[in-house]
Amino acid sequence: MSKTKPSLPRGTRDFGPKVMSKRSFIIDIIRKNFIKYGFAQIETPAMENLSVLTGKYGDEGDQLLYKILNSGDFLSKTSKEDIEKGSRHLMTGISEKGLRYDLTVPFARYVVMNQNEITFPFKRFQIQPVWRADRPQKGRYREFYQCDADIVGSKGLWNEIELTLLFTDVFCDLKLEDYIIKINHRALLFSLAESTGLKEQIIPFCAEIDKIDKMGEDKVAENIKAMGANDRQINELLSLFHENNKEIILERLINIGVSKKVISAINSYFDALAVHSNKKIKVALDLSLARGLSYYTGMIFEVKPTSVSMGSIGGGGRYDDLTGVFGLKGISGVGISFGLDRIYDVMQELKLFPQKIAGRLDVLIVHFSEENLKHAYGIVSGLRDKGIKAELYPETAKIKKQFDYSDKIGVPYTLIVGDNEMASGRYMLRDMQTGDQKPLKMDEIIHRLKQNGER
């Protein structure tokens, strides 16, 4: 067999122990909060049938789907004509499965397939990787984790409020403060498009105003004009974006035809959040927020870091009829998603990871001789039985080498087992940070290590 140079597909990564402990730090906080809010965990397969995935993410989304070649002689049922018709047509004959693109659509499929067992409202969370055949950049990967929480089968506004609080709690626990939750409502966007005379071009219209931050409003105004809006309509639109007072904005939106029901929902939403004044809720109405995913129908959310150049680190919204395409009508849902990999990148850039993320060990036992080593067998087990993460240096080696190892793995304490210790029954516990060491009895050692482990 010829030797191959090891390599990884573009946009995918290995996670070593150091990175993994930081990723786990984030995941643990997200999971803990999901559970605190009463969500139940599920998992779905990495691959789904293409019939489930295609057509749910718009044309661009479909192109970003990873498709899996059929097994066996996948060309046997194709003809020359199929090949001549192009890869798009050919694909339908040779590929029936694809890697999931997000967690929401597989969840919708799950809900429909398990509708008889599910009690609504159903709250589920899911933390799994998704795959997109995108071109990688910073903060953009081909394999990345999403952490989703959705509530289906309930139209109550409390769900939106609760998810906003969930966003807030997670970022608070992460000590990530440089972010803003932007919210908007599809109905507002729709009315804006209508009053700008672009009712029929709602999607391109949204795509344009979504770019105001990036391209500036002059350029966007120009593009909207090219779509057919007149100067008066454009000025009207821009003046709305210039308005900072939320009440005035909402009032003007009523004037352009947004239903009072939607406006009062938005008002109730902000009022309810104001009640939770003990939390620092960083939420703002942003009329330019559009979001791409085509299935949102109500309120939409996006979490943007404010001091780091990075795309959104979370998002979500309400979808009234996601399960409809799978044959289950009338199930409304709302959900949010945390982008684990981007949260990691932001926290890394802002140096927000705690200095001491729980290490893999509480204590390492070092020794001077074969006899010491054997004597220590019982000590490690004893410590482990007490719930202490303990390791025994597994072979005789120079004590210097063993301390060197302790240093590198960053263990907070070493326990020294030598002839003196064996004779006295008191073992030398060394604090690797300060260098202080003291001969202690076993129960004192356990007490000390447990205290340190809980910190």
Added chain:
RNA sequence: GUGGUUGUAGCUCAGUUGGUUAGAGCGCCGGAUUGUGGUUCCGGAGGUCGCCGGUUCGAGACCGGUCUUCCACCCCA
């Protein structure tokens, strides 16, 4: 998918208009130090210059392709 950009030791990078045996710092290994790590000193290992092909007497350097990195579109977590 379109356009650009990057690649030299484990890491960060030097390497003149193409010219002997490709360098540094950090890290790594060993020793100074046979019951004590982080400092210091001494010694050592480590490179098919991303990969394939071409031009040339001669390529790390030039050309083509490919993979990878990052960036701008597109889109998005």
